[in-house]
Amino acid sequence: MTDFGSSESDRSLAIAHWGEHANGGGDRLAWELTRIFEDAPFYVGWRDESIEPPDVESEQLIQGMLLNRGLERGGLARQIAHLIGWQIASPLREYDVVVTSGNEPLFYVAPDDQTWVAYIHHTNRRQSDQITEIESTRFAQFQLLFHYAIRVLFDHNTHRPDLYVVNSELVKRRVERYWGVPSDKIRVVYPPVDTHEYDPTDEETGEYYMTLSRLDWHKDIDGIVTAFNELDQRLVVAGDGPERERLERMADDNIEFRGYVDEAEKSRLLSGAKAFVFNGRDEDFGIAPVEALAAGTPLLGVKEGMTQFQVVDGKNGYRYTRTDESGPSLTETVRQFETNGVEWSASEIAAFAERFSVDAFHDGMQTSVDTAVSNADVTPAWYEQYESGE
Structure with missing residues (x-):
């Protein structure tokens, strides 16, 4: 298998994170991905360079006055900006392999010859395992209708990556149940803890x-x-x-x-x-x-x-x-x-x-990417004899 952690790989790889915010666990995980795949460019849906560590430099993927205004505004406007901005994501299309972090990149429509590994931190909580929290809120019926629409959007976007990587066995179960992803397309790699x-x-x-x-x-x-x-x-x-x-x-x-x-x-x-x-x-x-x-x-x-x-x-x-x-x-x-x-x-x-260390995370992600690349190979078995010169 191709070792993407070394300089010997002849395949290009990019990392894309949904957006930097609050220096939280998801951000730190995405930054750690850049340390595994050292030569990979790092894209973010929206950037906050004030919280980036000194060894990380990102490029904002979603551009345009209206989309940027939506990102800054937050809430539903931000979600719409992500929905529009991630679908084509032109810079990502140049790479053989893409590793994404977060839910919003699931709107990306990848080229058919690209290998895509998607790290998921959680399912949409209010639309899935926390849906009962809505019962006691104001305008509960309208909120349920809105959350149904969100589920429909994700139902059409959650089967595209070649491999899902999740942060716990619990989230693996949720991705299977609420998103309908087959178990054999999901790996558990715990987040990196120093x-x-x-x-x-x-x-x-x-x-x-x-x-x-x-x-x-x-x-x-x-x-x-x-x-x-x-x-x-x-x-x-x-x-x-x-x-x-x-x-x-x-x-x-x-x-x-x-x-x-x-x-x-x-x-x-x-x-x-x-x-x-x-x-x-x-x-x-x-x-x-x-x-x-x-x-x-x-x-x-x-x-x-x-x-x-x-x-x-x-x-x-x-x-x-x-x-x-x-x-x-x-x-x-x-x-x-x-x-x-x-x-x-x-x-x-x-x-x-x-068992939750940074080293364990590096090993798990390296193996996951190598496995996804191997499984995504569409070379016909009969063609291999010509490639080998037999």
Whole structure:
């Protein structure tokens, strides 16, 4: 198979990411793709060079005054700009292989002789596994009609890549169920986590618990704050977002909000925490919990989504449920942790996180691209004898 990670490949490859925003997990994954395929040009639907790392330089793919205005405006206007801008995407058509990141590039109509590998971070959540969230909203019937239209759009665009790569077994299941993609066209490659940047020996364990995420509704920091309001334990909340002011108003004095923290401070806080608490709703993957494990810190995670599989009960942490009726609550779980601790040492917890490392991501993506290229070869078997000179 062709090794696209080396200079020996005679095939050209490009990387295309839906759009840079907020220096989030999807952006970091796309930037890491440029480090695997070092000579590949990097295109983005829309660019924010202020958040790009020094070793990454992108080119904005969607151009034109009206489309750019839609990208800047956001919401439905941005989605329409992506729908129009990705279909032809002329610069991408010059390459033998394209690796895309995100959902919006699925509108791309690739040449038939091009190999296309699509990395998917999640399905359209409100149109699929989170559709029940719409029931209690205003104008629910009109929203359901809108989300149906979105599903129809994606139904016509989700069978085109040669291979899908997804960030967890959970998302693989969702891509099969909601998009109808056959299982054999999907590979799981976990997102790259800089596990080597964390060290269990960096800090002495302090007298605090920690959570870190963007403070949005789907991270459900409310549930963590409510639980710690009932506990005589200190909680540090790192991260910023639209929910911050409301969360600060509902929090008692034992809860401290740090806002955005840089990488050095994040590493120090994770290494020094008693345990990391994560309460995301049906999380697709969850990078912050893995960073905590890499720092040797036990994880108290909700028994949902991928989070439930990042916890091995009693060994590297404990799982809890969102409702008391179906299992131990977070409050009960913190008390259990205070009494029993966990079986694994900090170094054993950190070793568990290595399956999610940057190196594992590089290997997985290289293999996925090589496999897709091999499977996309349309050379008739009988023609091979002429190519070999027999």
